Amino acid sequence: MARLGEFDLIERLFAPLAEGFPGALNLKDDAALVPISTGCRLVVTTDALVAGVHFRTDDPPDLVARKALRVNLSDLAAMGAKPLGLLVAACFPKDVDESWLTRFAKGLAQDKAEFGVPIIGGDTVSTPGPFTLAVTALGEVEEGRALKRSAAQAGDVIMVSGTIGDGALGLDALEGKLANLFEDERKWLADRYLLPRPRLELGQALAASRKAHAGMDISDGLLADLAHICRASGLSGIVRVQDIPLSSPARTALKDDPKRIERILAGGDDYELLITAPASSVAPLQEIAARFRLGLTVIGHMAEGAGVQALDASGAPMSLPFKGWRHF
Numbered sequence: 001m002a003r004l005g006e007f008d009l010i011e012r013l014f015a016p017l018a019e020g021f022p023g024a025l026n027l028k029d030d031a032a033l034v035p036i037s038t039g040c041r042l043v044v045t046t047d048a049l050v051a052g053v054h055f056r057t058d059d060p061p062d063l064v065a066r067k068a069l070r071v072n073l074s075d076l077a078a079m080g081a082k083p084l085g086l087l088v089a090a091c092f093p094k095d096v097d098e099s100w101l102t103r104f105a106k107g108l109a110q111d112k113a114e115f116g117v118p119i120i121g122g123d124t125v126s127t128p129g130p131f132t133l134a135v136t137a138l139g140e141v142e143e144g145r146a147l148k149r150s151a152a153q154a155g156d157v158i159m160v161s162g163t164i165g166d167g168a169l170g171l172d173a174l175e176g177k178l179a180n181l182f183e184d185e186r187k188w189l190a191d192r193y194l195l196p197r198p199r200l201e202l203g204q205a206l207a208a209s210r211k212a213h214a215g216m217d218i219s220d221g222l223l224a225d226l227a228h229i230c231r232a233s234g235l236s237g238i239v240r241v242q243d244i245p246l247s248s249p250a251r252t253a254l255k256d257d258p259k260r261i262e263r264i265l266a267g268g269d270d271y272e273l274l275i276t277a278p279a280s281s282v283a284p285l286q287e288i289a290a291r292f293r294l295g296l297t298v299i300g301h302m303a304e305g306a307g308v309q310a311l312d313a314s315g316a317p318m319s320l321p322f323k324g325w326r327h328f
């Protein structure tokens, strides 16, 4: 990387990613200038990923780049924010070669195009350690409309977008654990793990509707993330496990081994939205989600108390002793 030269690298690979955003000053100045709409709040979030910890060291560099952008965009979606720009700080191992860097930059470019969000700054350094990537996402949301974890109310229904468990099962598929599934089912699940879909349009529309109360994105696992809403709102959450929306490959995997319900409930990497809303909002919110060809499924409700409870098909509490799960 030293041979390639940092400034040459930035000019060739990264400056084109700032195109369309004049305030980025072609990545040639000390910082970017970001205009914010009147009456809006700046929404800021950052996430660091380390090779061998957050992604597999042999994952393709373009997919690593895209996933890093997407998990940050998902946090903006969770707040109901519209993305403004992304900053990427990358620590490249000393032995990284030009083709690897080019593929990495190509991944950034693909998602800049797909989501229309420019890379407006960042840093590149060389490290003796593993490849490490920190992405910061900037967005804006109209004042008072952000979907917060603390805004759930007792009696709210709990809803999730899309399907749950595909990311965790996708990782299992990549690790050769879903041998009984068809190849195309394994591929579909693996794709959901490698390339999450941040629900940006849905999050913005839900926030704008004022019909949802609390909201967040599901990254740690459905039950663990619901527990975050419960704690922040001072309430308990009750989930009917049979109502959780599953993709067809996930249903097949679950039929093959019912124990996989634990992966679905706690595995994480879903990047779907988890919201609470008054029961009267269910139909209008589902209409909004349908505009983006997404399901928004009621899976339970919020109540007084604390903690998360999962009920089985007969309505009996399930005991699920795994990380992220707390039964009060």
Ligand SMILES: [Mg+2]
Binding pocket: 074, 075, 078, 216, 217, 218, 219
């Ligand atoms: Mg989040």
